[in-house]
Amino acid sequence: MSGMLMNCPVYVVGIGLHPYQFPSETPYVQLGLTAVREALADAGLRWLDIPSAVVGTAGIGMAAGRVLFRHLGSSGLEVQQVENASASGSTAVRNACMQLATGQYDVVLALGVDKFGDSRRAALKEGLTPLSPSAHIPLVKFALLGRRLMRERGMTAEDLALVAVKNHGNAALNPYAQFRKPRSLEQVLGSARVAGDLTALQCTPRGEGAAAVILATEAGIRRLGLDRSRAVRILSSVSCSESLLPDGAASPPIIEMVRQSARAAIEAASVDPLDLDLLELHDAFTIEEIVYSEVMGICEAGEGLDYLRRGDSRIGGRCAVNASGGLIGMGHPIGPTGVGQIAEITRQLRGEATGRQQPKARLGMAHMIGLGSVAVAHVLCKD
Amino acid sequence: MTMTDSVPDTLTLAYCAACGSYTFPANVYACRRCGAAREQLQPRPCPQVPRLRNAVTLHAQLHPDLPVPCVIGEVELAPGVVEEGILDLHDESAAALGMALAAVAHRLDDGTLRWRFVPLEDRT
Numbered sequence: 001m002s003g004m005l006m007n008c009p010v011y012v013v014g015i016g017l018h019p020y021q022f023p024s025e026t027p028y029v030q031l032g033l034t035a036v037r038e039a040l041a042d043a044g045l046r047w048l049d050i051p052s053a054v055v056g057t058a059g060i061g062m063a064a065g066r067v068l069f070r071h072l073g074s075s076g077l078e079v080q081q082v083e084n085a086s087a088s089g090s091t092a093v094r095n096a097c098m099q100l101a102t103g104q105y106d107v108v109l110a111l112g113v114d115k116f117g118d119s120r121r122a123a124l125k126e127g128l129t130p131l132s133p134s135a136h137i138p139l140v141k142f143a144l145l146g147r148r149l150m151r152e153r154g155m156t157a158e159d160l161a162l163v164a165v166k167n168h169g170n171a172a173l174n175p176y177a178q179f180r181k182p183r184s185l186e187q188v189l190g191s192a193r194v195a196g197d198l199t200a201l202q203c204t205p206r207g208e209g210a211a212a213v214i215l216a217t218e219a220g221i222r223r224l225g226l227d228r229s230r231a232v233r234i235l236s237s238v239s240c241s242e243s244l245l246p247d248g249a250a251s252p253p254i255i256e257m258v259r260q261s262a263r264a265a266i267e268a269a270s271v272d273p274l275d276l277d278l279l280e281l282h283d284a285f286t287i288e289e290i291v292y293s294e295v296m297g298i299c300e301a302g303e304g305l306d307y308l309r310r311g312d313s314r315i316g317g318r319c320a321v322n323a324s325g326g327l328i329g330m331g332h333p334i335g336p337t338g339v340g341q342i343a344e345i346t347r348q349l350r351g352e353a354t355g356r357q358q359p360k361a362r363l364g365m366a367h368m369i370g371l372g373s374v375a376v377a378h379v380l381c382k383d
Numbered sequence: 384m385t386m387t388d389s390v391p392d393t394l395t396l397a398y399c400a401a402c403g404s405y406t407f408p409a410n411v412y413a414c415r416r417c418g419a420a421r422e423q424l425q426p427r428p429c430p431q432v433p434r435l436r437n438a439v440t441l442h443a444q445l446h447p448d449l450p451v452p453c454v455i456g457e458v459e460l461a462p463g464v465v466e467e468g469i470l471d472l473h474d475e476s477a478a479a480l481g482m483a484l485a486a487v488a489h490r491l492d493d494g495t496l497r498w499r500f501v502p503l504e505d506r507t
Contacts, residue, residue: 128408128410128411129408129495129496130408130466130467131407131408131458131466131467131468131469131498132449132455132466132467132468132469133446133448133449134441134445134446134449134455134467134469135466135467137445137446139445140439140441140445140455140467141467143439144437144438144439144455144457144467147437147438147439148437192442192443193442193443194441194442194443194445195439195440195441195442195443195445195455196439196440197439200443244415244416
């Protein structure tokens with residue numbers, strides 16, 4: 001797949017979002033239409049120009065795409081729906097890349113859309129009973145990971161909270177973010193305790209929303225007369241799931257999965273992780289950003305906290321991590337999240353992220369994980 | 384005594400005759416390490432005294448069967464087999480890493496079987 005993207009370049013030519021928001025009565029169709037229309041306008045395309053769409057959703061239900069798209073006109077386009085937990089949107093983008101790289105189409109839409117509360121977890125239907133019901137709750141898993149790393153590294157609860165302070169600050173500058181208030185360290189630490197050292201403002205909120213990206217090949221850009229100067233190239237697309245590690249492995253399997261998927265995407269893009277200007281990653285819980293920064297290679301092992309403290313991961317730092325606000329600040333409506341990451345990096349690489357622009361941004365990576373666990377990574381660059 | 388009343392006195396795992404590793408729970412469909420089918424698996428008691436490897440307190444109610452506050456631990460049941468378990472502790476400060484634990488079964492009101500882990504020295 002990544003080799004295909006080298007041989008048949010794929011570009012993001014249009015982006016659009018419905019702001020992420022707390023659960024509401026807004027129908028998912030309204031959320032999705034807003035994002036698609038904005039992406040079409042951004043690209044300068046009409047709905048009838050789109051021959052294929054991939055919809056990432058974890059909970060809307062069967063035929064979510066067709067029900068939504070008929071309000072744009074029944075154009076006869078191919079519609080696929082994918083579910084891959086929190087990485088559903090990222091998987092929609094990956095499948096759209098595949099349709100383009102294999103020459104099936106020269107322009108494809110990837111849409112992520114979800115409402116809170118609709119999704120059901122297959123793990124609860126496994127037919128096996130865990131020792132504790134907490135085994136199916138990611139928040140507990142990451143609270144335990146946070147505690148373990150705090151013990152091993154001498155980190156404090158304040159250290160974890162610094163991630164939330166940064167990301168809430170970024171989200172306050174993002175008109176599509178669910179949280180739009182900067183938060184002080186005291187506010188983050190003083191919010192309701194949830195599990196272990198995690199407080200409410202260190203956890204991703206429940207929400208809904210939609211995000212859309214339109215992808216095209218070189219031929220599509222030429223055929224449709226699109227603005228090449230605003231196109232952002234997707235250099236690589238990688239996906240994998242967790243593997244069993246040998247007894248006594250130093251890191252939990254989920255950390256190794258993040259390391260392997262990120263490194264594979266970076267290698268396939270033939271870039272150096274230290275050259276990344278932007279990184280959107282799964283920071284559903286603060287500890288994740290510190291650990292993933294290290295294993296993805298933007299800093300050395302064990303340096304994640306210092307990287308954060310030094311301001312290297314701020315907007316304006318060496319690599320802006322979660323300039324959008326991340327899952328903690330921008331939100332995590334599930335299906336849209338991975339598509340929204342691609343939209344954010346595209347906006348940044350175009351130099352259009354007014355108020356939160358990473359200076360001289362040229363290279364970015366979007367990385368999502370999902371229940372299971374699964375991982376999907378994309379590396380993007382501006383020529 | 385009915386089936387609903389009875390509780391097992393021993394926590395069992397699945398032992399894989401093909402690769403010699405353990406998987407939890409005992410009724411898994413296959414060995415998690417080598418993929419051997421259920422026919423190759425035998426229920427066996429924990430091959431070691433369960434040991435506490437990590438613990439946190441849940442402050443927010445995240446599941447109806449987890450009244451808060453409660454302490455959740457990562458418990459090593461066998462080499463390489465670490466599972467989250469509910470600790471029978473009033474306070475997280477009593478959760479000493481490496482402490483020996485005993486698995487104690489009980490049934491919820493709806494008949495669901497649950498295990499809690501009690502510090503071994505407290506179980507007299």
